[in-house]
Amino acid sequence: MAKTVLVVGAGIVGASVAWHLAKAGCAVTIVDAGEGGGLATRHSFAWINATWGNPEFYFHFRRRSMAGWRRLESEIPGVAVNWCGGLTWDIPAEDFDRFEAEHTRWGYGMRRVDVAEALRIEPGLRMPPEQALFVAEEGMVEPVEAARAMLAAAGGKAMMGTRVVSLVTRGGKVAGARIADGTVVEADETVIAAGTATQNLLETIGVPLRMITSPGLIMHSTVAPQRLLNGMVFAPQCNARQTREGRLIAGSDFAGADPKGEEERMARELLARVKALVRGAEDLDVGFITVGHRPTPADGFPAIGRPDGVEGLYVTVMHSGVTLAPIVGELVAREIAEGIRDPDLAPYDPGRAGLR
Incomplete structure (x- = not known):
């Protein structure tokens, strides 16, 4: 008989977990308070990468997941990554050489470019950098679309618009979750992929997990009538990319900064920075603003696994959900369906010191 698994959360991580579990032969039920696609997911810059000062073990984990995105593209209709590359010059001069050397030593496809090559990569830059780093293997994805494609491919029972209020234990084991109308959704295993929740x-069953949920604002412009950016640019004034729809989205960094109650002012400032950065953006306006809360375990690294001493429960929570969704889904499904925990998950035990 197939193992029954309840996945709480239908963002990009929960969607990947659900699809991989279904592929492994589990009977999956997905519960989400929204309509599918998640909250953190829809507020993400959606950059697939393994860079930005990560320690080596985390770099390799992210790189492994980048390869996982290529696998998902081949297996799931509707999952499409734009492998456009990322052009970066938002690095202090004193760190530039070290940053390049470190990532090159680890095997990242990073190369230094001059003004002329930067303009070949991004012809729309008003003031191209004297030197920058380009990684051709980085990509961007429309995250809600990708999550919904995975949910559709997973099949199973989907309970959208359904809020989970607590976990339920029976005989010392998690037996499912109670939803807002009081009904208990039972399962052999319950996977929490609920982001900031x-x-x-x-806490409803007394399991500690310290988290930081800092807000990040992303400005989404009105739709540009033409292609202004080929890929992602990470400049000192802002990080920006253009969506498939044609909007330029920008943040003070790729995750966005805390607006501190001044969303409109910050969005206007970001728009001005984008116009100064990208030729052809002069007539754009602020289309809309998103402020997402990053679901980050207290030490900054993902929490993936079973909390100490709790049967029937599996936790998946991390800030870099878009990059990590493929590898997390794959390894969670293997552990639940086959009982095999991948060695690469060792640093991400949710019971580790600093999270309790």
């Missing part, structure tokens, strides 16, 4: 859900 993870900590509160775990």
Whole structure:
């Protein structure tokens, strides 16, 4: 008989977990308070990468997941990554050489470019950098679309618009979750992929997990009538990319900064920076603003696994959900369906020191 698994959360991580579990032969039920696609997911810059000062173990984990995105593209209709590359010059001069050397030593496809090559990569730059780093293997994805494609491919039972209020234990084991109308959705295993709601859900059964949920604002412009950026640019004034729809989206960094109650002012400032950065953006306006809360375990690294001493429960929570979704889904499904925990998950045990 197939193992029954309840996945709480239908963002990009929960969607990947659900699809991989279904592929492994589990009977999956997905519960989400929204309509599918997640909250953190829809507020993401959606950059698939393994860069930006990560320690080596985390770099390799992210790189492994980048390869996982190529696998998902071949297996799931509707999952499409734009492998456009990322052009970066938002690095202090004193760190530039070290940053390049470190990533090159680890095997990243990073190369230094001059003004002329930067303009070949991004002809729309008003003031191209004297030197920058380009990684051709980085990509961007429309995250809600990708999550919904995975949910559709997973099949199973989907309970959208359904809020989980607590976990349910029976005989010392997690037996499912109680939803807002009081019904208990039972399962052999319950996977929490609920983003910022993870900590509160775990607290309903006394399981500690310290998290930081800092806000980040992303400005989305009105739709440009033409292609202004080929890929992603990471400049000192802002990080920006153009969506498939044609909007330029920008943040003070790729995750966005805390607006501190001044969303409109910050969005206008970001728009001005984008116009100064990208030729052809002069007539654009602010289309809309998103402020997402990053679901980050307290030490900054993902929490992936079973909390100590709790049967029937599996936790998946991280900030870099878009990059990590493929590898997390694959390894969670293997552990639940086959009982095999991948060695690469060792640093991400949710019971590690610093999270309790």
